[in-house]
Amino acid sequence: MINKLEKIVGRDSILSNGKEKLRFDHIWKTDIPTNAFAVIFPKSTQQISEIMKLCYENNQKVVIQGGLTNLVGSTITRKNDLVISLDKMNQIEEIDEKSRTITVQSGVILEDAISSVNEKNLMLPLNFGAKGSAQIGGIVSTNAGGLRVLRFGMTRNLILGIEAVLSNGEIISSMKKITKDNSGYDIKQLFIGSEGTLGIISKVIFKLEEKPSSRFSALAGLTNYENVINFLKFMQKGLSGSLSGFELIWGETYKAMKDSSLEYSSLLDINFPYYVIIELLGS
Ligand SMILES: Cc1cc2nc3c(=O)[nH]c(=O)nc-3n(C[C@H](O)[C@H](O)[C@H](O)COP(=O)(O)OP(=O)(O)OC[C@H]3O[C@@H](n4cnc5c(N)ncnc54)[C@H](O)[C@@H]3O)c2cc1C
Structure with a gap:
């Protein structure tokens, strides 16, 4: 199987015989090596097609890996899996x-x-x-x-x-x-x-x-959840379509953020139960 895969992508685009362990399955777990039969790096759609045809004919399981940033374990592999990494499809x-x-x-x-x-x-x-x-x-x-x-x-x-x-x-x-x-x-x-x-x-x-010619952001502290919703409606109405971001931060998270770094010391008081970061993109 490895020989056939090498014929498709070339020897420099496949990791096997232990070299696959140089990789990992998630960006937050770089100390846990990939457990797979091999990792292959196609460079074109045609190469992906040939790999998949071969795997289909040989009942070979595959796991597709992109940037490995998912938060649900969807790129974790088992020892008989073939990893198809899209790292070289970067044009x-x-x-x-x-x-x-x-x-x-x-x-x-x-x-x-x-x-x-x-x-x-x-x-x-x-x-x-x-x-x-x-x-x-x-x-x-x-x-x-x-x-x-x-x-x-x-x-x-x-x-x-x-x-x-x-x-x-x-x-x-x-x-x-x-x-x-x-x-x-x-x-x-x-x-x-x-x-x-x-x-x-x-x-x-x-x-x-x-590309918008202006970008503004702001941080607001709010006293209850109803006000968060009211504030969203108010901003959407008042800014007529230029509100691009409205991210809610819970009070506990905000406090932890402020406690952890001096960088945030000049921001709002820590006593609000909710905070919102807003972004406007406009002409
Ligand atoms: C700090 C941080 C912030 C994030 N913020 C957000 C956010 O605001 N919103 C949000 O939605 N997500 C967020 N995510 C989650 C994550 O970034 C996204 O899910 C991202 O889209 C995954 O892309 P990836 O290339 O890392 O995919 P991977 O993690 O490599 O793969 C994700 C899934 O896609 C499949 N896959 C990968 N490439 C292909 C392909 N070419 N064809 C078919 N299937 C493929 C994999 O098999 C897997 O099932 C965040 C993650 C982090 C770490």
Whole structure:
């Protein structure tokens, strides 16, 4: 099996015979080595397809690994599993400024995609704490949310096109750049949030926004939960669509944060039961 896999990706793109233990299954557990039969790093959709065809014919179990930032143990492996890592599928294929889209391979790290469109005065509104490690394939497979869901929606709302490889190696492609598309079944939506159960996502097209020319953030302390809801409604109404983030912090968490670092010492008093961080993106 290893020989056949090596023929597909080359010897430099597979770890086996103990070398797989140089890897780990989660970014917070880097001291626990991967327990698997091998780790393979395809560089193209075609290579993923050939790997999957071989695994299908040989009843070989596979686990797909992206940036390993999930919080549910979904990238943990067993000793007979083959890990398919998307680390080498890291090409940003196109930024189309006219149609305001970015086409990426699924191993691209979110922060790299955000920075590359930023340079062209465009914005990919996806944003969350793990953006420096999470990969596009993992993000799409988990339908990740993040800090700007309130205004721009979940990952699902930002995707125009997907290419994926099924378990038998078949490649299916719905790589469209158009928003106004009513042509039958929307296959890509099945893959979004499917946690790798339907196939391996190999490429994605995201729609982009014009880069906002202003960004403001603020921290507010609130005396009860009803006021949190009222404050949200008040801000949404008053800011007419420019409120992009509204993150709630419980009083205990805020206190722990302030106690742990002098950096936060000049922030609000610790006696509020709720705090909210808000973000505005505007013209
Ligand atoms: C500090 C921190 C903050 C976070 N904040 C948020 C947040 O605000 N909102 C949120 O929703 N999540 C958040 N997360 C969770 C996590 O970042 C997301 O779930 C992320 O989308 C996972 O991406 P990944 O590349 O790390 O995927 P992985 O952890 O590698 O994989 C996740 C799942 O996707 C599958 N998978 C990976 N790549 C592919 C592929 N190409 N094709 C098919 N299946 C694939 C894996 O098999 C696994 O089931 C946070 C995590 C951390 C550590």
